[in-house]
Amino acid sequence: MRRHSGxxxxxGRIGHPSRVLYGAASTAxxxxxxxxxxxxxxxxxxPAAGSDDRVAAESPPLPRTETEDAGxxxxxxxxxxxxxxxxxxxxxxxxxxxxxxxxxxAAQEEAELSSVEKCAARGHVRRITKALKDIADPTPGQVxxxxxxxxxxxxxxxxxxxxxxxxxxxxxxxxLGGQLCLDGSVTGTGTAIEPYGASPEVECLDVRRTx
Numbered sequence: 001m002r003r004h005s006g007x008x009x010x011x012g013r014i015g016h017p018s019r020v021l022y023g024a025a026s027t028a029x030x031x032x033x034x035x036x037x038x039x040x041x042x043x044x045x046x047p048a049a050g051s052d053d054r055v056a057a058e059s060p061p062l063p064r065t066e067t068e069d070a071g072x073x074x075x076x077x078x079x080x081x082x083x084x085x086x087x088x089x090x091x092x093x094x095x096x097x098x099x100x101x102x103x104x105x106a107a108q109e110e111a112e113l114s115s116v117e118k119c120a121a122r123g124h125v126r127r128i129t130k131a132l133k134d135i136a137d138p139t140p141g142q143v144x145x146x147x148x149x150x151x152x153x154x155x156x157x158x159x160x161x162x163x164x165x166x167x168x169x170x171x172x173x174x175x176l177g178g179q180l181c182l183d184g185s186v187t188g189t190g191t192a193i194e195p196y197g198a199s200p201e202v203e204c205l206d207v208r209r210t211x
């Protein structure tokens with residue numbers, strides 16, 4: 001709940017304390033000035049000696065202007081700047097941190113590919129396998145060059161990297177809400193590529209494969 005900094009006892013409106021007192025202080029100052037202006041010296045040459053000093057001494061200090069107040073608002077006037085509020089947010093985060101995100105876990109499950117995606121997957125497998133079949137002893141650099149030549153951009157390719165005698169890579173082919181990913185493995189004797197579905201909320205590599 002936001003805390004109010006002050007309430008005008010005459011209007012009942014909420015406002016900053018210095019603004020609430022501004023009118024009363026100004027009225028008191030004007031009254032003192034008018035009284036001093038009405039005190040003339042006997043020779044008619046102006047205010048009596050010492051009257052200016054009395055006005056200066058008796059005048060209450062002027063409250064801060066609204067412009068000055070605007071730059072020096074207390075953090076308590078804004079709950080996002082309150083130390084108590086920040087500590088409260090840290091408390092909520094620390095308590096919730098160990099709690100499992102079941103929605104994220106569900107997103108990591110392998111998704112079912114649509115009929116269009118299954119058909120597209122077969123097309124990708126054919127063209128990649130054909131381009132790699134003539135490499136007798138594939139290296140990660142060679143496989144990466146082949147994939148780039150086929151039009152697969154680096155931002156959508158994980159790897160290629162060597163794993164034993166194989167060179168492995170993963171392609172993220174998801175666009176417009178699609179779910180198609182490919183896992184590839186290349187050796188000197190052939191290429192194996194498996195399509196699978198991944199939710200757009202997770203990386204292809206984060207999916208728990210069922211096959």
